[in-house]
Each structure stands twice: as C-alpha cells, then as structure tokens.
Amino acid sequence: MDTQDWTSTDFGSARGAALVRGATELEKTASGVLPHRLPGWARAQYADGQLAMAESQPSGVRLAFRTRATAMELETVPTKRVYAGAPPRPDGVYDLVVDGVLAGQGSVEGGHTLTLDMANGTAERTDGTSGTLRFAGLPDTAKDVEIWLPHTETTELVALRTDAPVEPSPDRGRKVWLHHGSSISHGSNAASPTTIWPALAASLGGADLVNLGLGGSAMLDPFTARAMRDAPADLISVKIGINIVNGDVMRLRAFGPAVHGFLDTIREGHPDTPLLVVSPILCPIHEDTPGPAAFDMEALAAGDVRFKATGDPADTAAGRLTLRVVRDELARIVAQRAASDPRLSYLDGRELYGEADTGALPLPDALHPDTATHRLIGERFAAKVFGADGAFA
Template sequence: MNSKLITTPVTADLLRGALDAERTPYGLLPHRLPAWARRQIPDAQLAMAESQPSGVRLAFRTAATVIELDVLPTKRAYRGLPQPQDGVYDLVIDGRLAAQATVPGGRVRVADLATGAVELREGPAGTARFTGLPAGDKDVEIWLPHNETAELGALRTDAPVFPAPSGGRRVWLHHGSSISHGSNATHPTAIWPALAAALGGVELVNLGFSGGALLDPFTARTMRDTPADLISVKIGINLANSDAMRLRAFVPAVHGFLDTIREGHPQTPLLVVSAILCPMQEHTPGPLTAAFEDGTVRFRPTGDPADRASGHLTLDVIRGELARIVAERAGDDPHLHYLDGRSLYGEPDHTELPLPDDLHPSEEGHHRIAANFARLAFGPSGAFA
C-alpha cells in the first residue's frame, strides 16, 4: 500500500446499481435485493446470486492517476473441477473501458453438483489496482465482477474522490435469469444488459439472478419500489428448466407480477421479454440435470414433450402465453409491450454462435443479444424509444 495515497471509505453514495449495502466485519457488501426481500429468499442459489454485484459499480469523479480498491471476494467453484478464473474489475473512464484488474484469493464457495452440498473455504482479502491513468478530472466507474461476491474495503487514490453527478440519464430496471446475470461473459461490462445500457445511453439496475427468475413476489415488490424510467422483465427459461410451476399457476403469477410492478410504476414503459432460443427446452420441459462433459458443465432436460398436455411448461408454451397476456392487458395498459426473445437470439444466431453449454450464450452471444435489444427496444419504434 502506498502511504501517500488518500483513503476514502466506500459508502453507499458511491454505489450505482445496488439496492442495498450491508455493513460486514470487513467492509461494505452491495446487494441487489433489499434486506426485507433477502429474508424471504427460499434457497442458497438465489442468496448467492443477488449478492454477486452484476451491473453494480462504484461511480465517482477524480483526477487520480492511481486507484486501489481493497476487496474480500467470495468465489464459486465446483468440486472436482479447477477453480474458475478470478472475477474481473472493469475501470471505465468517461464511458470507455480503460483498465481491468483481478483480486486473487478470497473465500471460495465449493459446490458438489451430485449432492448439493456446499463448503465455504476462507481466504484473504486483496486489492484491485489501477495505475497509469490519464491525468485531469474524469468520471470513473469501477464495475464489480458479475460472477463473484465483493465485500468492499478502502478506496485509495492519489487525488480526492467525489461522488459522480447523476448525469440525468434514464434509469433502466431489468429482471431476468442467469443470461441477464451474465453467464459466460468474461468481464462485467460485457454482460448483455451492460452492453445494451451503454448503447441505449441509460443507467442500468440489473436484477438478473442466476436461476432466480421465477416470478417471485418479493422481486416484483422490489421492482415496484425501485425508481425507474424504463422496466423490462425477461420471463421463461428458469420456469422451464426448474419445472417449478405448471400452466395453471403460471398465468395468474405473470398477471400478479405485472400488477405489482404497475402499483409503483403505472405508466412507465414496461417490456415483457420471452426467452431466447434454447433448442433443448423449446418443446421439452424440465427439470434440467447438470453433468461434467470434457471439463465443462452441460445441461439436459429430463421431461417428456407429451407432458405439455398436462400443463408442464416449455419455452414454446411460455412464449405463447406471454404474448397472449400482454396483448390482452395492453388494451388497458398502452405502455406495456412484448418482445419475443428469439428476435434477440434465434435460429440464425444459434447456427453462428451456438450455446456452449446448451443453455447460456457465449460472450459473443451477449454482444449479439445486446445489439438486437438496443435496436428493438431503444430504437425509434421500440418500447424504450
């Protein structure tokens, strides 16, 4: 540590994209769900996902050429496989990616896919360091890793730090699954919602939760209570691959989710997005199984296509119902819109950029989804025009 650097405590006013900040023995832990909602989370998977700061960043103005951020990360690994690469911290200056850093060490959450058991291994904190930055006043964002938890300690710089002005950009509140969370992206500004937000010139609040887009009422209430100028909900893949719901429950759950959001945002543009193309689940219900093949986790559905007749959910069933629900509601809600997810990633995209694990897009796929979303949602005839 350089003793000549100025130490600035990391406080909630430096955070963007987080809905809560918890004080821990180490420092400040950003959360993407508020404390009251976290108390209603029914499983460890969602608890882990919401604490991973996908879309969360520190935002400040400074003339610093050296920036250091102390962090205690919590990483995830699978028993029997090598630990994945360290999460990446993206430093963005005046809207452009300028530098990247990683923080080795930290805690490791080791999961056993066969048994579901989880072991937490303790490890040391570390520091994300950025040096040789351009001189002069600039707006700086440090995007936190989308795929590991980050408890934030001290921020050190060689010039004073001030909270960044808001800039007056519209706030886009988005909810979705692991694809929105950023699965397979290698760094946090390369997840499709971050890319789309940059293309659309908006401020992102990302409620994409790996495995957690299940129409949970606490998520709807969180969205209801979160200030936003634009709202989107991406519905489908987790409901199909978890086999958590039948058609009879799904339809009123969608209505209830939208009703709750509308309680707080009666006229905000609200875009319902169905799942991108996923061939294995288009006509076959879940649940999915996960297995290691050639060192990679791959997914397979275990349902029977014939089960659709008894209300089991597949992506084609879900898309049809979402289109119908939105069309019916739009008569009384002109600010409600529907977007077929296959227009973001469909057959031609799958041929060119296949899903590496049969479920999640590649990083190139994230860029494709973002470009299509920006064109269809933020474009002249889009819901967010």
C-alpha cells in the same frame, strides 16, 4: 508508490456508499460492506441458497466517481466458486471505464472459497482474506471513472485508495433502466461485467442500469415484484420464462395468473412507466422438452459443464411448460393487458437470439450465451427497444 498522501474512502461511510451504483442495499460486514441487489426484507422471505448467492453477486454494480487520480487501489474480499470435479473457474474480472471507454481490467486474488459439489448437492465455505486491485498510469485530468464489480463473484468492498480526491459522479440525467431476468441477464458465461448484454444495451441506449438478473432465480417471486415496485425506475423490463421451465416450478394453470400478479405488483409503483415483457431467447434443449434441467454428469466427469433437459415432451398436454408454451402465453397475456395499458409491450426473445444464430453462435453449455452472443443480444436489444420505434424510445 508512497500511499501516505493518498485519499482513502471507506465504503461503510456515507461518502463511500455514495460511490456505489446499481445496488439496492449495502450490508455492513466485518470486512467492509456487501452490495445486495435485493433489499433485506426480501432476502428474509426465502431460504434458497442459489438465490442468496445470485443476488449477492454484484452484476451491474459499479463504483462511479469523478477524480484527477492517476492511480487507484480497490481492496475487496471476493468469494470464489469452485465446482468439485470441474476445471478451476477464472477469477472474477473488474472493468475500469474512464470517460465511457474501457481502460483496464484486473482481478483480486484471495478471498473466501465456496466449493460446490453438484453430485451431492453440498456447499462448503472456506474463509480467506482481502486482496487489492491496482490501476495506474491514468491521465492527470478530471475524468469520470467507473469500476464495474465482477458480475458472478460475491464482492465485499473494503476501501478505495486514490492519489487524488474523489467525488460521486454527477447526475447526467440518464434514465434509470430496471431490468429483471435469469442467469442470462445476470451475465453467465460473459467474460467481464461490461460485456453482459444488459450492460451493453444500457451503454448503447444511454441508460443507467439497475440489473436484477438473478441466476437461476427468475421465478416470478412476489418479493422480487415488490422490490421492483418500490425501486426508482424510468424504464422497466422483465425477461420471463427460462427459469420457470428449467426449474419445472409451475404448470400452465399457475403460470398465467403468476405473470398477471407480477405485472400488477410492478404497476402499483410504476403505473405509467414503459414496461417491456421479454420472452426467452432460443434454447434448443427446452423448446419442446420440459424441465427440470440438470447438469450433464458425463460431461462434467470429462471436465465440461453442460446442461440437459430431463422432462417428457408428452407432458405438455397436462400443462408442463416448454419455451414455446411460455412464449405463447406471454404474448397472449401482454396482448390482453395492453388494451388498457398502452405502455406495456412484448418482445419475443428469439428476435434477440434465434434459430438463424445457432450455427455461428451455439450456446456453449446448451443454456447460456458466450461473450460474443451477449454482444449480439445487447446490440439487438438496444436497436429494437431503445431505437426510434422501440418500447423505450
């Protein structure tokens, strides 16, 4: 198709930036803009490659616009992850949603490559070029369009080209739901960005998602709490525990005050906003065994990615954390605080995925849910939290 009459939107312009939803900040790059989910001042306060990668992966970030376009092209520069010794990972998936209904999917070839060697703890980047995703055959009517970016593939936005003008989607009066959690909230092992459980729950609950699910990085970091304090939000949830355990970063003595401090900071900016604390879903390897978690190298050598817990259950007597210990402490803290904070509530993560679910829906890598389990968790969260008697009702 001749693209001479198409409208081109540069994401480095104010007009292009207005189409991006769910990002905290857009960083200008040599190619375009890179959506970030943590602000620059927060990114300056850590030197952790895992968190740097996670926050730059645009989980929950989407382009939202209104148009009559029947065809559109999105040019991006993705960063593909390759694990040395493991099977190739599938390319990240873009979801096209038209008037609330999934209307297409696709991937972008090319881009940069990040090769991770888990045995040696090294990472090597190879630079590449941009690629283009195309959608066509859309109805020639005014419609609300969203293009959800791949939730686990760092994505620089270069340009959006359409055969009709676009304008930012109008404000529909939906409540902004700000959520923080681990790789499960980030969307690990879900097939596409609209199938991660927070996106499903937001859709079912009629909320506008801002997802601070940060793979491997829900560590009660003070800068994350301050970022949440400063972010606009009508509803807030924090899913706490699994990364604290599988990173083996705290003992019980430090964990309780850290939770209090995290909640105190959020409350500085949102004193009356509904605030939900969610404990970990069931994860059999860490229910009674502390971290750290590690890749199962035997499984990796066989081409399978799996995790295992390496701690000693006997060490819980000395304050090492397991998921059972974390849940008990979170329930105690919320009960204590709720006496003076009536809009604070608690949800046991096992109500979202528990013992009864493990037979039909086991965790494929012993740590993360698959797409079907993401759907189960999202539907249950929506019913329990956005429902008539829920914390976000």
